[in-house]
Amino acid sequence: MTKTLNIQNLKCSGCANTILTKLSNLDKVSGVTVDVENNSVTFDYQDDFALHEVKETLKSNGYPEEGENNPLVTKAKSFVSCAIGKMN
Template sequence: METTIQIQNLKCHGCANTIITQLSKLQGVSEVAVNNETDEVSFNHNSTTEFELVKKKLSDLGYPLTGEENSLPKKAKSFVSCAVGRMSK
């Protein structure tokens, strides 16, 4: 099933690159796309288990879903993820 979610802390294509790379590594998750203009991530998954893994991975990378807690450590993680995404292009 295809799902689109809105996230926080998305700043640039470096962020998008990190998100696409990391989510694509998750088993059962495919066709990951990021829209920087709308702060949305779209992906295909097989079950709610994969959806929960995606939410956790995004939060761990510093990109929590809109409406979830966006603490200073999460914001800091998003800057690190952004930098990694820029370097790995």
């Protein structure tokens, strides 16, 4: 199945690189693409557990789904993830 999620805190190619790396390492997830302009990530997943795992991975790295709580701590995580993505 293919899914597109609109996410928060996606700012640049560094963020996109981190998201690509983190999600590509998940089992049962493939074909990850990130659209910085539209603040979205698209991917193929095999089951509901994989979808849940993607959402949790995004959230734990500072990129919660649109409409979810986005406190300052989460925004700070996205800045760290972005910096790591720029270095890789």
